[in-house]
Structure formats: C-alpha cells, structure tokens
Amino acid sequence: SQQGEEDPQALSIQEGENATMNCSYKTSINNLQWYRQNSGRGLVHLILIRSNEREKHSGRLRVTLDTSKKSSSLLITASRAADTASYFCATDADTGNQFYFGTGTSLTVIP
Amino acid sequence: NAGVTQTPKFQVLKTGQSMTLQCAQDMNHEYMSWYRQDPGMGLRLIHYSVGAGITDQGEVPNGYNVSRSTTEDFPLRLLSAAPSQTSVYFCASSRDGRQETNTEAFFGQGTRLTVV
Numbered sequence: 001s002q003q004g005e006e007d008p009q010a011l012s013i014q015e016g017e018n019a020t021m022n023c024s025y026k027t028s029i030n031n032l033q034w035y036r037q038n039s040g041r042g043l044v045h046l047i048l049i050r051s052n053e054r055e056k057h058s059g060r061l062r063v064t065l066d067t068s069k070k071s072s073s074l075l076i077t078a079s080r081a082a083d084t085a086s087y088f089c090a091t092d093a094d095t096g097n098q099f100y101f102g103t104g105t106s107l108t109v110i111p
Numbered sequence: 112n113a114g115v116t117q118t119p120k121f122q123v124l125k126t127g128q129s130m131t132l133q134c135a136q137d138m139n140h141e142y143m144s145w146y147r148q149d150p151g152m153g154l155r156l157i158h159y160s161v162g163a164g165i166t167d168q169g170e171v172p173n174g175y176n177v178s179r180s181t182t183e184d185f186p187l188r189l190l191s192a193a194p195s196q197t198s199v200y201f202c203a204s205s206r207d208g209r210q211e212t213n214t215e216a217f218f219g220q221g222t223r224l225t226v227v
Contacts, residue, residue, distance in 0.1 A: 033215065042115075042201055042218035043154075088153060090216075098169055099144070099216065101154040 004089045004102035012108040019076040021105040023089030024069075032065055033090045034074050037104070043088065046074075081111045113137050117202050117219035124192040124226045132187040132222050134202030140217075141207040143185040144169070145177065147198040148221075154201065160185055161207070192226045199223050 004025040013019050023032070031050045035043040049056045049065045049072065056063045062075040076083055086104045118133045136143065144159035156169030160179040174196060176188040185204075189196060203216040 035216075035218075040221075042220045043203075043216075044218070045215035048215060098156055098159060100156065100170075101146070103151065103153040 004091055004100065006087070006089060006102045006105040008105060009103070010106045010108075012110065013079055015079060015081055015109055015111050017079055019079050019083070019107055019109070021074045021087050021107070023072045023074070023102055025072075025089070025091045025100075025102075026070065028067070029091045031092055032063075032072050033099075034061075034063060034072075035088045035090060035101075037086045037088065039085070046087075076107075079107075079109045081109050083107060084109050115202055115204055115217050115219040117200075117222050119222060120220065121223050122225070124189070124224065126192060126194060126226060128192050130189050130192065132189075132200055132202075132224075134185045134187065134219060135183050136185075136202075136204040136217070137183065138204060138206075138217065139182060140204035141182070143179065143202065143204045144216075145175070145185070145187045146201045146203065147171065147196075148201060149198050157187065157200075189224075194226045197224060197226045 004023045007022045033048045034046045036046055037043045047058045047063050049063050060077045065072045086106045088104045089102045090099050115136045141162045145157040146154040148154045155171045157175050158177040160166045163179050163182050166177050166179055179185050200222045202219045205216040206214045
C-alpha cells in the first residue's frame with residue numbers, strides 16, 4: 001500500500017501556538033494533498049502541492065514537500081480553537097488514478 | 112450546488128443483509144470514489160471510477176460492488192453485510208483523476224454503517 005503515515009498521531013497545543021504535522025509516504029508521487037476533518041464530518045481539502053514544488057502557503061497554512069525523503073509537513077501558524085480537527089495527507093499513486101490517505105493527526109487547540 | 116450528497120447518514124444492518132449506499136454529485140466531476148474510515152486506519156479506498164461506465168478496485172474491494180451508469184451517481188452495494196464492514200463510508204469526487212491535473216476531492220458527509 002502507498003498509504004502515508006502522519007506524525008504525531010495526536011497533538012495538543014495552546015491557542016496562538018504553531019502546530020506542525022508530518023506525513024511520510026512510500027513511493028513516488030505526482031502530488032500530495034492535505035485535508036481536514038472535523039469530528040463526525042467529511043474531509044475538506046486544505047492545500048495541494050505538486051512534486052516539483054518544495055513549499056506552498058495558504059493563509060495560516062504552510063506546506064513543505066521533500067520528495068527525496070518522501071515526506072511532507074503541514075504547519076498551522078497562530079492556531080485557534082476552531083483548528084481542532086484531524087488532519088490527513090493524501091497522495092496519488094505513481095500510476096493510476098487512486099488516492100491514498102494517511103492515518104491522520106488529531107489536533108486539539110486549547111483556548 | 113449541493114456538492115456530494117450521501118444517503119443514508121446512518122444505517123444498521125443484520126449480518127447477511129444487502130444494501131446500497133447512494134452517492135450523487137452535481138459538479139460534473141469525472142472521478143468518483145468510495146472510502147471506508149476505521150479508527151486508527153485512516154481512509155482506505157474501496158472502489159473508484161474515472162468516468163461513466165468505468166470502475167476499478169481500490170485497496171479493499173472485497174464484499175462491495177459499484178457501478179457508474181451516469182456521471183452524477185456512484186452507488187456502493189454491500190452484497191452480504193458482515194460485522195467487519197461496520198465503518199464510516201465516504202464518497203468523494205474530483206474534476207478528473209489524471210495525475211497531471213489532479214485537483215481537490217470533495218467529500219460527502221459520510222454514512223455510518225453498523226452491521227450486527
């Protein structure tokens with residue numbers, strides 16, 4: 001399986017602090033995406049980074065990609081209580097049209 | 112636009128029963144897929160479709176069938192429910208599934224299925 005793995009599995013921080021989550025994957029990819037899931041809800045797309053990109057920003061989100069290490073990180077700056085959710089990385093298969101999700105990081109932001 | 116709509120939201124089945132989970136999208140997306148989400152295992156791909164009339168298996172296809180007769184609909188059928196199929200099921204769609212133009216996936220709200 002090409003399923004990625006997020007690290008840490010759970011993260012608890014104070015409001016205003018930065019949160020960093022990491023994702024590792026197994027084989028070469030075309031792009032990597034990060035999603036957020038609030039409890040009991042579907043996943044919502046946050047950001048997509050292509051294999052030829054090293055860093056991407058979107059608001060308070062910063063994503064990096066290191067294809068040599070097969071890893072990505074998601075940084076949420078100045079966290080808010082509303083950022084409490086699970087965060088997943090998803091990669092496409094090197095061949096085919098399948099997307100693989102990691103096991104997720106559960107983030108709790110304490111007000 | 113309603114996005115991706117899944118029905119039902121909750122379902123309890125007895126072992127051996129069959130049922131169909133419905134998924135519809137109104138965004139004219141070519142690519143649709145079904146995932147199951149189990150605690151500690153993330154989302155696992157069951158089946159996917161790159162367009163009407165075309166379906167293929169994902170990581171965990173056993174016990175499930177799909178069809179794609181229209182662009183809008185992608186139902187998932189459980190042939191003979193088993194307790195191991197207790198899970199939360201998500202349908203997703205994206206504009207297309209080509210790697211060079213991959214875009215975001217839009218997810219439904221999920222169906223929580225319990226098999227007793």
